[in-house]
Amino acid sequence: MSGLEIERDGAILRLTLSNPERRNAITWPMYDGLSSVEALVAEDRGIRVVVLRGAGGKAFAAGTDIRQFADFTTGEQGVEYERRIAAVLTSLLRVRVPVVGVVQGPAVGAGLALAACCDLVVATPDAVFGAPVARTLGNTLPPLVIARLQQRLGAGRTMALLLTAGLMPSSEAAIAGFVTEVIEREDLDERVEQLLAVICANAPLTLASMKEFDRRILRDGAFVDGEDVLAEVYASRDFQAGVKAFLAHEDIEWEGR
Structure with a gap:
């Protein structure tokens, strides 16, 4: 999948958002690849856990690649875009095994939505979460994403985050319960592997x-x-x-x- 690396590693399916020159901004081919994960896991009963992370270590995902909005001139194009994204996120939520998100750096916009669709999120101290569209693009989030954020962050924190167009540090996201664990970068890979092993044993x-x-x-x-x-x-x-x-x-x- 162009821009999405998919690797079967024993009982683990490893997904890597790979567009590092644009901070792993998500392109249509990457969305298409993410849409295929539900079927891959359903067909392979040996997969026990999925792990999703960004390539390069500098960002999880800096939202949708904005170049894809350059020719938007009608509201219907925006509605169709949100339908497409909602279908991807709904498919990820239906993946039958636990999905673990590993966040380094920003997870913003669609990156925040992907992190919210993970069952567990581990993050480094420099990770930040947000959807600052109110001060950047002037678009909005669909109900599915807001509902998921309210479920994971709480209604008050979600609205504060969205209405101020702010970025939430991983320490605050951990207090809210959105982030499972904050891990120093030098310990991240080892701790992630420990967590995946625990899940695979259940x-x-x-x-x-x-x-x-x-x-x-x-x-x-x-x-x-x-x-x-x-x-x-x-x-x-x-x-x-x-x-x-x-x-x-x-x-x-x-x-x-």
Whole structure:
């Protein structure tokens, strides 16, 4: 995928936004590549976790590549753009395995939206988050992104961030719960690998069920029907084997079935 590097590394699918000369600004081919991730993971049951980061270490993603807006002259073009982006973000939210975002430097605009669609976000102390379109482009964010930000940051912090067109440092994002952990750059890769190993060792269907409920709550509110997912998990071989292993004080290797 042009501008998006995709690597299968054992049970890990590694995604790298690679447009470093433009601070990993996201192009249409990169969006198309991100749209393919849901199907890749669905078809390969051996994938246990996805990790998303920016190339070069200077930025996660500095939003959509603004050159792609140069020929926008009508409102309908903007609506179609937001539909396209919403489809990408919705697809990422549907990825059945945990998605871990690794943020160095700015995650702004569409970069913030991608980070918000990750289940866990680790960041370096120099990372910043925001969507300062009110003082830059004069466009806006779609409801899906604002809802996800409210879910991850809280309604008050989200509106303050957007209305002031500010940038939130990783330390504040961690206090808000948006960032899971702030890690010094020299320790980042080692800590990320530790986190991925922990996730890979957990029961895949359990993690998938929690992700699905999180997605449904975002869409429908707290009172969602989840009995189909509950039935799948409790009927699984993993659950039956897990009970036996727990009672026998034995280790277990999860199958995801």
